Amino acid sequence: xxxxxxxxxxxxxxxxxxxxxxxxxxxxxxxxxxxxxxxxxxxxxxxxxxxxxxxxxxxxxxxxxxxxxxxxxxxxxxxxxxxxxxxxxxxxxxxxxxxxxxxxxxxxxxxxxxxxxxxxxxxxxxxxxxxxxxxxxxxxxxxxxxxxxxxxxxxxxxxxxxxxxxxxxxxxxxxxxxxxxxxxxxxxxxxxxxxxxxxxxxxxxxxxxxxxxxxxxxxxxxxxxxxxxxxxxxxxxxxxxxxxxxxxxxxxxxxxxxxxxxxxxxxxxxxxxxxxxxxxxxxxxxxxxxxxxxxxxxxxxxxxxxxxxxxxxxxxxxxxxxxxxxxxxxxxxxxxxxxxxxxxxxxxxxxxxxxxxxxxxxxxxxxxxxxxxxxxxxxxxxxxxxxxxxxxxxxxxxxxxxxxxxxxxxxxxxxxxxxxxxxxxxxxxxxxxxxxxxxxxxxxxxxxxxxxxxxxxxxxxxxxxxxxxxxxxxxxxxxxxxxxxxxxxxxxxxxxx
Amino acid sequence: xxxxxxxxxxxxxxxxxxxxxxxxxxxxxxxxxxxxxxxxxxxxxxxxxxxxxxxxxxxxxxxxxxxxxxxxxxxxxxxxxxxxxxxxxxxxxxxxxxxxxxxxxxxxxxxxxxxxxxxxxxxxxxxxxxxxxxxxxxxxxxxxxxxxxxxxxxxxxxxxxxxxxxxxxxxxxxxxxxxxxxxxxxxxxxxxxxxxxxxxxxxxxxxxxxxxxxxxxxxxxxxxxxxxxxxxxxxxxxxxxxxxxxxxxxxxxxxxxxxxxxxxxxxxxxxxxxxxxxxxxxxxxxxxxxxxxxxxxxxxxxxxxxxxxxxxxxxxxxxxxxxxxxxxxxxxxxxxxxxxxxxxxxxxxxxxxxxxxxxxxxxxxxxxxxxxxxxxxxxxxxxxxxxxxxxxxxxxxxxxxxxxxxxxxxxxxxxxxxxxxxxxxxxxxxxxxxxxxxxxxxxxxxxxxxxxxxxxxxxxxxxxxxxxxxxxxxxxxxxxxxxxxxxxxxxxxxx
Numbered sequence: 001x002x003x004x005x006x007x008x009x010x011x012x013x014x015x016x017x018x019x020x021x022x023x024x025x026x027x028x029x030x031x032x033x034x035x036x037x038x039x040x041x042x043x044x045x046x047x048x049x050x051x052x053x054x055x056x057x058x059x060x061x062x063x064x065x066x067x068x069x070x071x072x073x074x075x076x077x078x079x080x081x082x083x084x085x086x087x088x089x090x091x092x093x094x095x096x097x098x099x100x101x102x103x104x105x106x107x108x109x110x111x112x113x114x115x116x117x118x119x120x121x122x123x124x125x126x127x128x129x130x131x132x133x134x135x136x137x138x139x140x141x142x143x144x145x146x147x148x149x150x151x152x153x154x155x156x157x158x159x160x161x162x163x164x165x166x167x168x169x170x171x172x173x174x175x176x177x178x179x180x181x182x183x184x185x186x187x188x189x190x191x192x193x194x195x196x197x198x199x200x201x202x203x204x205x206x207x208x209x210x211x212x213x214x215x216x217x218x219x220x221x222x223x224x225x226x227x228x229x230x231x232x233x234x235x236x237x238x239x240x241x242x243x244x245x246x247x248x249x250x251x252x253x254x255x256x257x258x259x260x261x262x263x264x265x266x267x268x269x270x271x272x273x274x275x276x277x278x279x280x281x282x283x284x285x286x287x288x289x290x291x292x293x294x295x296x297x298x299x300x301x302x303x304x305x306x307x308x309x310x311x312x313x314x315x316x317x318x319x320x321x322x323x324x325x326x327x328x329x330x331x332x333x334x335x336x337x338x339x340x341x342x343x344x345x346x347x348x349x350x351x352x353x354x355x356x357x358x359x360x361x362x363x364x365x366x367x368x369x370x371x372x373x374x375x376x377x378x379x380x381x382x383x384x385x386x387x388x389x390x391x392x393x394x395x396x397x398x399x400x401x402x403x404x405x406x407x408x409x410x411x412x413x414x415x416x417x418x419x420x421x422x423x424x425x426x427x428x429x430x431x432x433x434x435x436x437x438x439x440x441x442x443x444x445x446x447x448x449x450x451x452x453x454x455x456x457x458x459x460x461x462x463x464x465x466x467x468x469x470x471x472x473x474x475x476x477x478x479x480x481x482x483x484x485x486x487x488x489x490x491x492x493x494x495x496x497x
Numbered sequence: 498x499x500x501x502x503x504x505x506x507x508x509x510x511x512x513x514x515x516x517x518x519x520x521x522x523x524x525x526x527x528x529x530x531x532x533x534x535x536x537x538x539x540x541x542x543x544x545x546x547x548x549x550x551x552x553x554x555x556x557x558x559x560x561x562x563x564x565x566x567x568x569x570x571x572x573x574x575x576x577x578x579x580x581x582x583x584x585x586x587x588x589x590x591x592x593x594x595x596x597x598x599x600x601x602x603x604x605x606x607x608x609x610x611x612x613x614x615x616x617x618x619x620x621x622x623x624x625x626x627x628x629x630x631x632x633x634x635x636x637x638x639x640x641x642x643x644x645x646x647x648x649x650x651x652x653x654x655x656x657x658x659x660x661x662x663x664x665x666x667x668x669x670x671x672x673x674x675x676x677x678x679x680x681x682x683x684x685x686x687x688x689x690x691x692x693x694x695x696x697x698x699x700x701x702x703x704x705x706x707x708x709x710x711x712x713x714x715x716x717x718x719x720x721x722x723x724x725x726x727x728x729x730x731x732x733x734x735x736x737x738x739x740x741x742x743x744x745x746x747x748x749x750x751x752x753x754x755x756x757x758x759x760x761x762x763x764x765x766x767x768x769x770x771x772x773x774x775x776x777x778x779x780x781x782x783x784x785x786x787x788x789x790x791x792x793x794x795x796x797x798x799x800x801x802x803x804x805x806x807x808x809x810x811x812x813x814x815x816x817x818x819x820x821x822x823x824x825x826x827x828x829x830x831x832x833x834x835x836x837x838x839x840x841x842x843x844x845x846x847x848x849x850x851x852x853x854x855x856x857x858x859x860x861x862x863x864x865x866x867x868x869x870x871x872x873x874x875x876x877x878x879x880x881x882x883x884x885x886x887x888x889x890x891x892x893x894x895x896x897x898x899x900x901x902x903x904x905x906x907x908x909x910x911x912x913x914x915x916x917x918x919x920x921x922x923x924x925x926x927x928x929x930x931x932x933x934x935x936x937x938x939x940x941x942x943x944x945x946x947x948x949x950x951x952x953x954x955x956x957x958x959x960x961x962x963x964x965x966x967x968x969x970x971x972x973x974x975x976x977x978x979x980x981x982x983x984x985x986x987x988x989x990x991x992x
Binding site: 079080086088093098099100198199200201202206234235236326329330332333334335336338340349373376377 | 541542544546581583587588589654656786790792
């Protein structure tokens with residue numbers, strides 16, 4: 001499967017039809033998804049129908065068509081798409097068919113993208129490995145014995161294995177960036193409020209962000225620009241124009257146009273901060289090494305590198321694990337078996353609630369609901385939820401202070417490369433530590449972009465994270481794109497594909 | 498020992514905006530509408546949906562809060578109130594907790610000051626109907642009421658979400674009431690207010706306004722508050738007054754007998770005219786309130802507040818004062834016309850259209866016309882019988898063109914046919930006759946026909962005059978001017 005940018009060119013030149021592209025994706029899914037289990041649902045017939053319509057439109061349209069017309073897309077199964085089931089990786093929504101489509105997906109559909117199916121996720125996006133999916137784990141395309149990361153593991157694996165050129169995920173504490181890193185793809189957690197949450201099944205409402213996966217920063221930027229923007233159906237979405245004020249020139253496989261590359265890669269005047277709190281002991285040495293090498297590359301492209309400090313970083317994890325579960329405890333209260341989803345019958349109304357929720361929610365979801373309920377309880381609220389909100393403010397302030405001095409922050413995405421399936425089996429805390437470098441961006445609401453910067457000795461991708469100012473995704477794209485003009489990591493394909 | 502009741506009130510008022518609080522579903526009559534006919538994924542709590550605040554809701558709420566003299570919080574926040582119940586689709590109710598829309602208002606019941614503690618916005622829940630094994634349906638209006646009740650054996654419960662997400666205003670007073678009468682008066686005043694502001698019909702019977710008193714008693718002269726009991730299920734003003742009176746005397750009797758009041762929620766049983774325990778303090782919920790992350794803080798700008806202030810109509814208590822001062826109405830008369838807003842406005846319009854003296858207009862509007870409006874099922878707001886028509890009728894009466902009795906008959910016909918007073922009087926020849934020659938003639942005739950009565954009068958039995966007067970009027974088919982008749986009769990009798 002081509003990258004999205006390549007596919008766009010082939011479509012524009014008429015060298016491939018949307019039907020061929022879509023069929024190719026469906027064939028890849030048939031061939032590989034038995035091993036990967038990236039998808040929970042695929043709707044080939046509908047996709048091919050839409051592809052034909054897209055081809056028709058391309059032929060008949062007098063003016064230039066949308067650059068995304070006829071390009072297949074996979075959607076994480078916590079985002080609703082009318083006509084497809086939405087399980088959220090949970091038994092409690094088995095068979096649920098949502099009556100509407102999420103705004104972000106609607107916008108991409110309006111731009112011509114074709115939703116092929118729904119991808120695997122940790123149950124209700126709670127997890128860092130997709131092992132918490134009620135429908136089985138997704139396997140990492142680079143090593144099938146390893147996790148793809150999570151919770152958007154299905155989407156990351158699908159893009160990495162070349163099943164689709166782009167996919168949507170959601171990021172509440174790192175759920176786009178960490179699987180992007182584990183699978184060697186590019187993934188963006190947008191600014192909170194940049195992409196509508198309408199149609200994203202809520203986990204931590206003040207943290208949740210839908211965002212795209214692609215092979216490159218250019219691919220991700222193309223999808224992002226079509227899905228972002230204020231939505232009257234999401235009161236927390238904001239109206240801030242998105243503009244790419246630099247040339248996203250694409251290096252073609254043959255015949256690099258040196259001048260374009262130079263324009264696109266000049267990072268003169270860009271200031272990048274390296275937070276010392278993100279290079280801690282316990283981090284896999286190769287991860288640190290690859291990230292530091294990538295930072296040097298950015299420096300060579302003209303960026304200034306500064307050491308910065310985000311002193312409250314160590315509190316991000318405890319703050320997150322109070323706030324996100326607290327919000328989740330309320331967000332998941334609606335799953336009671338009364339209006340939709342399966343119901344476990346009981347002797348009384350309360351019995352129905354207890355049994356339905358008790359039997360249909362998995363362990364991690366149950367754990368977080370209990371954590372959150374406790375954090376909000378009378379007598380504990382001030383010490384837990386209330387205190388966490390105060391510390392969240394301090395974490396936000398850390399970022400404000402740093403972003404007064406630098407344009408972006410560069411750091412690892414996760415402390416390690418992809419771990420083995422089952423490695424954190426009975427240790428939720430070890431799993432929580434996976435998110436230690438990604439949580440702060442969610443707490444601060446700033447954008448974060450993850451992209452591959454090399455491989456460890458086991459041949460597993462290593463990712464780097466760039467964080468930026470609120471609504472300044474463009475800065476992140478610019479940096480990652482410049483880097484991807486002079487490196488090939490993002491083009492590497494796993495053996496399985 | 499003498500006891501003093503101390504009562505605070507929580508009143509929930511549905512705001513009859515066109516659409517619900519957080520979605521575009523219409524607000525429908527939850528009694529008459531087909532169940533679940535005004536429901537969408539948002540108010541049904543489907544996963545992935547989000548609330549977006551309907552600004553008209555805030556406007557309505559600001560009208561009430563401003564009328565109550567509250568301090569409006571320039572920034573208020575929404576909160577989630579968490580509890581499970583099948584009529585609560587999201588498993589939490591969006592309400593306001595720490596920073597409500599408005600605080601510190603006031604209202605007067607006569608001379609008594611009632612302090613308003615807070616006014617906040619929240620969404621209503623759906624409605625449950627329990628159907629027992631025999632198929633008998635029983636509405637369970639209040640979640641708390643049936644909180645611990647299981648669906649009856651062999652039965653089931655029906656959920657209607659039409660009301661889910663309908664905007665509610667909660668108005669909480671300080672414990673400033675000391676009698677059931679004042680509680681009722683407050684509730685009636687509040688009903689008048691929401692009607693004046695166009696927020697709601699104020700129908701307790703339909704549950705669009707729900708009054709929940711918190712009652713405690715203490716020995717007169719002491720300051721410490723006693724243990725409070727909350728009453729729910731008070732579905733009329735009568736039930737409200739009786740329920741409060743009942744609870745006051747129950748608590749006093751309990752304490753006199755050496756017992757102690759338990760903190761609980763009780764329900765009012767209309768059939769038994771008594772309260773029953775619904776929920777004890779131990780069952781009280783921990784609602785785990787926290788700020789609603791899906792809604793940004795609600796910012797009410799100075800200009801918004803000014804706009805609301807400028808848009809307020811004459812308020813019930815202002816009109817009451819004016820009616821008393823300008824028209825000389827007594828308390829009962831003025832309050833009657835204020836609380837029946839349409840009748841009061843009709844009364845004013847008739848006066849304005851030249852209906853004549855205040856007393857006459859008052860007597861006709863609240864007497865004959867009121868009963869016609871009531872028995873016919875029309876109301877003063879229906880547009881039936883425009884006030885100008887009524888004024889024209891009263892003018893005929895004042896000018897002596899028709900007499901009192903004729904006026905009543907003409908009014909009935911105007912009401913039935915819609916014809917004007919003048920045309921009815923003309924068509925049926927009902928105009929009053931004051932012609933002296935004609936009246937002298939029928940008086941003479943009557944005296945001639947009743948020589949016996951004339952004799953008894955002259956023998957000193959003066960009451961016979963009334964009989965003779967009646968005979969004259971009868972002869973004139975009720976149209977003769979009674980004053981002229983009386984004068985002529987008197988003159989002749991004294992000859």
